[in-house]
Amino acid sequence: MDEKQQMLRNQQAWDAQTGAHVGSEFYDVASFKAGKNSLRPFEQEALGDVSGRSLLHLMCHFGLDTLSWARLGAQVTGVDFSAESIATATALAQELSLDARFVQANVYELPGELDGAFDFVVMTYGTLIWLPDLDGWARAAARCLKPGGTLFVADFHPIAMLFDDDLALARSYFRSGPAEREVKQTYAGEMDQPHIQTTWPWTVGRLVTALGRAGLQVTRVDELPLDLRQRHPAMVQGDDGFWRLPGDPIPLLLACQAIKP
Numbered sequence: 504m505d506e507k508q509q510m511l512r513n514q515q516a517w518d519a520q521t522g523a524h525v526g527s528e529f530y531d532v533a534s535f536k537a538g539k540n541s542l543r544p545f546e547q548e549a550l551g552d553v554s555g556r557s558l559l560h561l562m563c564h565f566g567l568d569t570l571s572w573a574r575l576g577a578q579v580t581g582v583d584f585s586a587e588s589i590a591t592a593t594a595l596a597q598e599l600s601l602d603a604r605f606v607q608a609n610v611y612e613l614p615g616e617l618d619g620a621f622d623f624v625v626m627t628y629g630t631l632i633w634l635p636d637l638d639g640w641a642r643a644a645a646r647c648l649k650p651g652g653t654l655f656v657a658d659f660h661p662i663a664m665l666f667d668d669d670l671a672l673a674r675s676y677f678r679s680g681p682a683e684r685e686v687k688q689t690y691a692g693e694m695d696q697p698h699i700q701t702t703w704p705w706t707v708g709r710l711v712t713a714l715g716r717a718g719l720q721v722t723r724v725d726e727l728p729l730d731l732r733q734r735h736p737a738m739v740q741g742d743d744g745f746w747r748l749p750g751d752p753i754p755l756l757l758a759c760q761a762i763k764p
């Protein structure tokens with residue numbers, strides 16, 4: 504099976520889990536509808552005032568973060584290859600009277616109308632593992648930026664993926680090639696049936712190199728000892744809602760900014 508077919512199978516799995524995610528405690532759509540902003544403080548700090556600025560949110564799932572940027576005044580476009588996610592995001596925008604455009608597309612086949620159109624391109628949490636070719640993705644993201652525009656990527660740090668539940672080292676940071684897994688229970692809900700998903704490991708070095716090769720200037724890389732959910736039994740939730748390992752031994756999130764010259 505080639506990468507296109509693996510991504511098609513991933514797309515079907517994401518279609519299957521969107522409904523479960525919309526009703527989940529993790530996404531808490533009721534609070535979002537009541538006005539809660541789903542963005543984390545360091546994302547807002549990284550982008551600053553987005554009011555009136557154009558923002559492309561890649562791999563936006565069903566759009567809560569995209570619509571949160573819209574609530575802050577950005578002119579937003581969300582892209583995801585899952586038709587279910589895009590339909591849900593579009594319906595939410597309509598229901599909440601938020602101005603947003605959602606486009607169904609694979610990040611490797613973005614429509615030409617997005618080229619050079621954005622002050623910001625944003626991609627966050629649980630996205631980089633779905634990309635078989637970081638260089639191709641970085642080129643696609645860079646193409647959508649205006650000169651002077653900023654790419655912001657935040658994701659779960661690859662070092663956090665190396666340990667088993669007892670925090671024993673379980674795999675190599677330097678592994679490569681795709682990994683296949685049959686999944687029914689996701690991080691936020693349960694699908695009706697199991698689906699096979701393919702992911703591709705990445706490293707900080709491969710990410711930063713891909714951004715450089717795409718002609719972007721990396722201006723900031725932050726490694727944070729925080730997670731959005733309890734990935735390991737030893738994690739403890741703080742008053743700020745983030746999960747931490749006692750003593751902050753390893754990075755759990757990575758946030759990176761790069762500018763198109």
Ligand SMILES: C[S@@+](CC[C@H](N)C(=O)[O-])C[C@H]1O[C@@H](n2cnc3c(N)ncnc32)[C@H](O)[C@@H]1O
Nearest residue numbers: 517562564583584585608609610627628629633
């Ligand atoms: C973990 S979710 C992103 C989560 C988002 N940060 C959130 O919390 O809502 C990953 C998303 O990437 C999308 N996706 C995966 N591979 C993709 C691809 N090649 N092109 C476009 N979207 C893709 C999936 O459909 C899914 O909605």
